[in-house]
Amino acid sequence: MIATLQCTVIDCPDPAALARFYAEILGWRVDESDPDWVTLTAAGGQRFAFQRAVDHRPPRWPDPEFPQQFHLDFDVPTRDDVERAREHVLALGASFLHDSGGRRSGFLVFADPAGHPFCLCYGQLA
Incomplete structure (x- = not known):
């Protein structure tokens, strides 16, 4: 092994809104301190990040x-x-x-x- 998974990053037009959507499903904590990069963190430390993609298709x-x-x-x-x-x-x-x-x-x-x-x-x- 040369690395461990830090987080999964999902491109989207509105990171805060999408993070809140998945937070409701998983019950994880949302960190919206950067509106272009919002993280969702589980009690055990697993993370998703949501990154603003202006031209998201x-x-x-x-x-x-x-x-x-x-x-x-x-x-x-x-x-x-x-x-x-x-x-x-x-x-x-x-x-x-x-x-x-x-x-x-x-x-x-x-x-x-x-x-x-x-x-x-x-x-x-x-």
Whole structure:
């Protein structure tokens, strides 16, 4: 090993707004001291950073002309839990994109307010 992961950085047009969106999902702390570089930190030290990208072109999942660039998977225990999570992320400003349709395990695909895809996964916990 020559390095450790410092944080994952997500380009977006409004770093503070997108950080607050993910803070509501994860319960992590937001640091908005620099409006162009906002960090989200977990109690255990994991971090996401959100960087202002003036010319950000949001992905259009699953259109290959506008690739997703990255996506985040969030585990929830059951289909019932994912339904509650669906309502919460929609209320926060997410857009629904796709339901894998599984009854015991699967995923729901959303776009965050800046257009990045993310999934709520259920029944796949180890």
